[in-house]
Structure formats: C-alpha cells, structure tokens
Amino acid sequence: MTDVPVLEFTGERYTPERDREIAQEHWHRYAFARPLAPGRRVLDAACGEGYGSAMMAAAGASVLGIDLGADVVAHARARYAAVPGVAFEQADVTALDHLPDASFDLVLSFETLEHVHEQERMLDGFARLLAPGGLLLVSTPDRHTYTDLTGVENPHHVRELYRPEFEAMVAARFPARRLFGQKLLFTSLVWALDDGVSPPQLASLDGQAIRPGITNAPMYYVAACAREASALDALPALSVLGDQAEGVYEEYRREVANYRRAMAHIAHLEAEIQRLKSLA
Numbered sequence: 001m002t003d004v005p006v007l008e009f010t011g012e013r014y015t016p017e018r019d020r021e022i023a024q025e026h027w028h029r030y031a032f033a034r035p036l037a038p039g040r041r042v043l044d045a046a047c048g049e050g051y052g053s054a055m056m057a058a059a060g061a062s063v064l065g066i067d068l069g070a071d072v073v074a075h076a077r078a079r080y081a082a083v084p085g086v087a088f089e090q091a092d093v094t095a096l097d098h099l100p101d102a103s104f105d106l107v108l109s110f111e112t113l114e115h116v117h118e119q120e121r122m123l124d125g126f127a128r129l130l131a132p133g134g135l136l137l138v139s140t141p142d143r144h145t146y147t148d149l150t151g152v153e154n155p156h157h158v159r160e161l162y163r164p165e166f167e168a169m170v171a172a173r174f175p176a177r178r179l180f181g182q183k184l185l186f187t188s189l190v191w192a193l194d195d196g197v198s199p200p201q202l203a204s205l206d207g208q209a210i211r212p213g214i215t216n217a218p219m220y221y222v223a224a225c226a227r228e229a230s231a232l233d234a235l236p237a238l239s240v241l242g243d244q245a246e247g248v249y250e251e252y253r254r255e256v257a258n259y260r261r262a263m264a265h266i267a268h269l270e271a272e273i274q275r276l277k278s279l280a
Helices: 021-036 051-058 070-079 119-129 143-148 163-171 247-279
Strands: 041-045 062-067 086-090 104-110 130-141 176-182 203-206 209-212 220-226
Touching (some): 021 104, 021 247, 041 051, 051 062, 062 070, 104 119, 119 163, 130 143, 163 220
Parallel strands (some): 041 062, 062 086, 104 130
Antiparallel strands (some): 176 220, 203 209
C-alpha cells in the first residue's frame, strides 16, 4: 500500500480510517465474503475507497472494483497499486453493458442498492454478469429498522426497501437464495477450544429469558443469490467479526467515565450551593 492521503469521509462512502460501529458493519460484510474469493473472478460494485476490493484480491481473487466517482477510483488505484490481482474502473453500477456476459464468479454489492433509483436495472446487470455457478452478495438496510424505528433519514439514500420488497426484487431474478440478517450487537461469546467440537449453539437474552437463535431485528440484509442451489453450499450459518481494539466498548467506557465525573461534579456543586445557602 502506497503513501496516499486518506479519502475524505463525507458520509456517502465508508473509508477504512473510520472506527467503531460503522467500521465493524462494513468490514464484516467483506469478511463474510472473503472465504468465497480464492480463485474467483470478483466484481466489487460500488467499491468506494477500494479497501474491500484489495481484501478480496489478497485472498486470491481476480478483482475488478468499480465506482461512479472519478476521484474515488483514482484514490483506489493509487492506494492499492501494490496489491496484485485488483483493478479499478470508473463505471455506473446501473449501466454495466460494457462488461461481457457471465464474466464474474462472485459479485459483491454492499450498501449500494439504497443509493440508486434504478435498482431493478442494477440487479438485472448483475444477473447477466454472473457466470454459471456464480454467487451475488448484495446488502441493503432494512427501512423499518434503519429509518422508521430510529426516525433518522440518511440523506445519501434515495430508495430504501422493506424486507418483502427486497426479497421480491432478488427472487424475481435469482431462483436460489438465502437471506441473512446483520446487526452490530454487544455480544458475549463462550466457545470450546478443543478440536472436533460441535457447531456453536446460538441464543439470545430477552430480559431474563434465554431464547434459541438470534432474535434481534436485522439492521441490514445480505442476500446470497444464484441460479444454482449448489452455489450456496459454501455459505456459513454464522459469521462473527471481532474488533481487536474493542472500539465500541472503549467509547462506551469513556462515556460512562465522563458521565460519572459529571454526576460527581454536579453533586459537589449542589453540596456547595446548599453550604452557601446555609451561610446566608
């Protein structure tokens, strides 16, 4: 990786210098796709800064990263010039007619769908580009969880989807599908370190009750799409990304410490006020 200035974060595209929640969300999607990359021809549609394309190439894939922004593509070409197997091209994800049919084994489109109006055209293009036995991973936020429940509108999103809309859109183009949920959670993991252990059991804490499975509403969906069901066999039932720096917890601990200091200071001031009143 060359010494290239970092790309300015505007909120439209993630940049790898950003940390905490947004970092874990974006890096995890590529971490989820990484085991599928070796030996495959990969299209990273709306690759942004290029970090994900570089990750796929480092895993042994031949990667084409495309993005609409000329400045973004220039940045990616400069920053990841030393990474073999990756190329970057300026292109519109809804207009990929210049790329030949069935030319990719793995197509990635993470957090792109909600940024374009012509979503059907984009998915039609991906379906055309996907080789036999190939796989598309496409993610998008759930409008109900992401926007309706929070009351916060993302100014860069032009068309968010509810789950039935998203599922219908991919079902119309891909006969074989699996739908995954993604959400950043504060989790506790207990796992065996012995060889030959059985797969992990999944459970959720609901108040004081333990319930089977992950019961939280997903913030994002990741659809794995293919024409042949066998293309889905390599997908895991669970993918977990850890953060070595524990950035979310670190911010939480800082804020708790700040809150405690503020409460102690308020208590001190209230005591001082009472003391002064007693002298009046």
